[in-house]
Amino acid sequence: MTAPLVLSLKALSKRFGSVIANDAVSLDLHRGEVLALLGENGAGKTTLMNMLFGHYMPDSGGIDLYDAAGNAHPLTLGHPQAALAAGIGMVHQHFALAENLTALDNIALGSEPLLSLRRDRARTRAKVESIMQRSGLTAPLDTPVGRLSVGERQRVEILKALYRDARILVLDEPTAVLTPQEADSLFHSIGAMTRDGLSVIFISHKLREVLAFSHRIAVLRHGVKVGEMATAEADDRAIARMMVGADTPTTPREPMQPGAPVLHLDKVTLTGTSARDRLQDVTLTVHAHEVLGIAGVSGNGQSALAGVISGLRAPDRGTISVAGTPIAHPDPRAMIRAGIGRIPEDRHHDGIVGAMSVAENMVIERLDEPGIQTNGLLNREAIAENARTLSKSYDVRGPGIDAAARLLSGGNIQKLILARVFEQDPNLILANQPTRGLDMGAAAEVGRRLLEARKRGAGVLLISEDLDEILSLADRIMVIHDGHLTEVTTRDREQIGLAMTGEPA
Amino acid sequence: MIRIEPRPAPPRLLTLGVPVLAALIALALAALPLAFAGADIATAYGEMFKGVFGSLFAFSEMLTRATPLIFTGLAAALAFRARLWNIGAEGQLYLGAMAAVAIGAGAIDAPAIILIPLIVILGAAAGAAGMAVPALLKTRFGADEVVTTLLLNFVILIFVQMMLEGPLKDPMGLGWPQSSPILDQGMLPTLIDRMRVHAGLILALIAAGIAQFMLARSVWGFRLRAVGENAAAACHAGIRVNRTLIGVALISGALAGLAGVGEVAGLKGYLTADLSPGFGYTGIVVAMLAGLSPVGVVIAALFIASVFVGADSMSRAMGVSSYLADLVVSMSLLCVLIGGFFARYRLVRAAKAPA
């Protein structure tokens, strides 16, 4: 690579309390280059980028930007304003968009004088349209962002950065919410923009896309840069080892004869206001000794499906049967009693009561049980004993069973939930995005537990946006798109990807 | 640059120390309005202290003042624990008082052993009914209970005035809008001879004890805390959120109703439309000072009652407006809020950018 330097991070370090998030990380970026920043969750990728963008103040180290003549200019640290002015744009995983405003308003936000009484919308629009033409990224400009699809929102985010004349664009896990086809088209646009001189850093943990679309790869582990290489010379096994520090344990899925149906949904319909909470005539059956995987792009009705099965939402039409018995009044309580164990998508929001103790969270679904309570009073010794046993057998680590559950790490919160669910010997396990945000070790543990339950005779309904996870765990695969569920017989990722966009597979 | 960082687990000493410190700061801040009013500050504080601890009578007056505040403080503390914003204790207090005079002022002539429990139960039930309405409007229609309870306070107070000019009016009252007095055998006994402190205080202490125990040790308390801390997770775990909220609402309303019962059946003997100088609203301050703990409510109520009784006495002696007490009470709420912030977060001076 002979292109001139545009940015260099120099020995940036950042610690949070006792945790070292970044330890003297240095990184160079050249003009027109796509640099992939690879690493597991918690490796420090996002922290590094947040320092670049001024959200975090580094403890030590500095950042230099280079002008066209090659002169270095230090960036004022800790000020998003300075990063913006220096031409650094960042697209976060959680979009920073106001949903009540149009795309155009979102793009113009912050670049107009606040105290002026008039706004020059015509000029803003003209500039945005010319950017859309050059980059190939298009989005409706006059619709409130709340009504745009996820892909469109992401394009609005990138347009926001380009509108501010970004020379450096940081994309944090940009494909997590896209179909494989959408992701390809995004990288296509990135290719067009880099030829125009834009430099891109994209954060990912998906090896496949990194190898296909980047020029150079840097790998972070535990806050340290452990490797850097040109993509052309990279070897995927070597990189994977670099990310994890060791070979990942793969869980073998032994073939198994499915048993009797444990869950049956018959023409379940949920009329919602948007695609994300709509279901249309969904019919599915999960058998004992079987993992049914639901693949799909986020926001296509997964939450609605999980809501119906966990009892949070009553279907408008259709029936739910568990082990052959229809559930007359589905609510979370009825579902728990019917033997459905639920691993919620958002474990902090739905899985635990963070302010209550680990021990209390471990019995929260069993308050009516005689062992747990007597005449309405809690058996505190039994609750503590249960917590000690479960913490041991599920390896829940933290400040102790009486500490608030929110003090646990994400992986340990998930283990707490697994312990609660598996200990009840459920007939069916609903696992909604069970490994999201977990590091590889914790994710492998979740997969192992799910397969163990399958072996024992439970049915598993696995909803995941990670196609690799579905391919490795599921016996059968269905695809959800716009509230419709269709079974796919192929295990070819291109064809499944196509089905995820709504094309017949 | 200074940034805000959450403390992983607030130190216990801080959690307990913050309300005490907040109360003391608010009390110290009273020097400003005292100076504004031109009073001699040392004398004023001395008068306030004497007004509470200067005699057995003064102390009894403070306990009398604390009694309704314990009830309304508990009403707020339990509801807030469940994130149910019952700001309607003032109205529920009047409903309880109205029920007490409706049954106790001659409607039934029964011995004390029957009449007193009847008055207490009906007063509690009336308060509960008063909170049932906003609770149902919330769970059925999603109507924000903050606004409905606040507005119902006005409706109920006007209703009380209407009753006092109508069915509940004392025919011997010389035209004053007040109810007939509660029968002698319906009155709660006083605790000390020739003092006004009455058995309502015992009831309030028992209520606080039960609340403390149930909150920590019962399934009911578990559900209440779970719903309050994270309603979504509680619902996901099979706890019926609306049912829990309505249960809490009824208890909270009943406690506020008991405050009204104590005031008419323990103290005044009859009902007037100015029975409460804002006990319902002050109960919120009591609950916040107590960190929403029932035992804390008792301590906070004693403090707030001291402020009121002390300031009243100081006001009589020195001619400073007794609104000073309200000022101190509101400042202690603001101080404890700010203190709570420092218990949960710490300010960290971020490192300077390297040159």
Add this chain to the structure above:
Amino acid sequence: MMDLLQILVSDSFWAASLRIATPLIFGVLGALLCEKSGVLNLGIEGIFAAGAMAGWMAVWLGAGLWGGVLVAALAGAFFGLIHAILTVPLGLSQHVSGLGVTLFATSVSYFIYRTALPNVTSPPRIEPFRALDIPLLSDLPFLGPVLFQQTALTWLALIMVALVWYVLNRTALGIAIQAVGDNPDSVDAQGLSVYGLRIGAVVAGSALMALGGAFLTMSAFDAFFFGMVNGRGWICIALVIFASWRPGKALLGALLFGAFDALQVRLQTEVGALVPGQVFLMAPYILSIIALVIAARKADYPRALLTPWFKGQR
């Protein structure tokens, strides 16, 4: 029935409606501005009292009517600033902080009034705002008496409706306020200050609320009484939800409310013998609760309302 119709077409009835609506218009606009930025301001009831007292006292001390209006607005801004600091950078419970500010603002106002006037038996009066009585226009049939015989403060309220609408929808500042009430990250990512916008909106909104209080002592009446706010602030909080956070609908809501209140006063004189007067006094509060229940389900709350935001925690 005929009587009701007569009331509804009479100009004096509509003039009274607009007069009753005026403090509510200020209050609803102020609450709307705060909530649009993501901050519920339950300090409103106390800020009304502070505005009423401060405005009146300034005039009574010789500041002149418009000086009084300014002082009232500054008093509102001051208490708004307290609420803003507690809820925005400190991120404390907006409910409790608001109630605290109401208690504080009310007791400060009462204490100052009592301390300044310790021994008055009847509240001293000031010379309040007079009806503008614009020549020619006020002679117009119907519109003349309804619109052109109101005081300057009513006109100021109507201008404020237009101004708040224009700022929120047509200026970069307003767009930023709407954005910060929906998703503070959207504002932060573009280099604007979340704290600055929210604090500004709460302070400005609180100043508007205080003008509602000032109207009471400087236009509707000519003196300050304890308890004169009488729940008007809470009614405004209900009306904001009813108005779906739109200035135009807020005006409509306040007017409907004023009309209903004016109507009950007239009905009271018609059928007063049949029903106790208190039934009519209760009406405004019950009406607000009904409005809230009707609007609650489809209320389109600003998404970030009640949610604190801390810098650097995404």
